[in-house]
Amino acid sequence: MSLQHLWQMSYDSHTIDILRNSKYAIPVIQSFHLFGITLLLGSMVILNLRLSGIGLRQLPMAALSRQIWPWAIGGLLLAIASGVLVFVPDPARYAANYAFRTKMVALCVAVAFQFLIYRKVMRSGTAESGSSRNIAVAGCSLVLWFLVGWAGRAIAFLG
Numbered sequence: 001m002s003l004q005h006l007w008q009m010s011y012d013s014h015t016i017d018i019l020r021n022s023k024y025a026i027p028v029i030q031s032f033h034l035f036g037i038t039l040l041l042g043s044m045v046i047l048n049l050r051l052s053g054i055g056l057r058q059l060p061m062a063a064l065s066r067q068i069w070p071w072a073i074g075g076l077l078l079a080i081a082s083g084v085l086v087f088v089p090d091p092a093r094y095a096a097n098y099a100f101r102t103k104m105v106a107l108c109v110a111v112a113f114q115f116l117i118y119r120k121v122m123r124s125g126t127a128e129s130g131s132s133r134n135i136a137v138a139g140c141s142l143v144l145w146f147l148v149g150w151a152g153r154a155i156a157f158l159g
Contacts, residue, residue, distance in 0.1 A: 020089035033082035037149060039075025043068045044145045048138035051121070065122055076111070099158040103151035110144035 019025050047068055050056045056064060087094050094100045121137050 016089055019085070026086060026089070029082050029085045033079055033086060036075045036078030036080075036082060037152070039071055040079055041075075041145055041149060043072035043075060044141060047072070047122075048142050051138040052135045061122065094155070097155055097158065099151050099154035103148055103155065106144060106147040106151055110141075110148055113141060113144055 046056070047065060050059070050061060050064055118137060118141050121134065
């Protein structure tokens with residue numbers, strides 16, 4: 001099954017056609033998308049600043065992570081679910097957009113980094129110190145997540 005076939009199925013779907021032609025559906029969905037992104041980025045900023053040794057030093061990293069991580073996951077899931085609903089009404093336009101493709105690659109790299117490297121550092125027991133390794137991991141995490149956000153914002157201007 002080709003991508004063109006999937007896009008045509010999207011255009012032929014009655015449910016997606018209602019979504020595409022509704023005056024308020026996409027703006028409401030985009031509001032949820034932005035809320036999810038805000039939860040995710042806010043959580044990542046808090047955790048990464050703490051991992052770097054900047055702020056919230058009185059809180060143990062494990063306790064802070066237990067409290068903040070569910071908000072980050074919730075924000076990620078909300079952003080992905082609402083992002084799919086924004087994408088589906090016009091997949092060909094988004095797929096042709098360089099900024100959208102950059103966002104998707106950055107999102108995949110950021111999620112992989114978060115679950116493979118970042119969480120390993122968080123669980124290693126050295127997350128309490130502001131070591132150069134922790135600063136590098138936190139910096140990479142922030143750059144990746146903000147790249148996702150910046151590329152997403154660029155979709156409207158580079159498409």
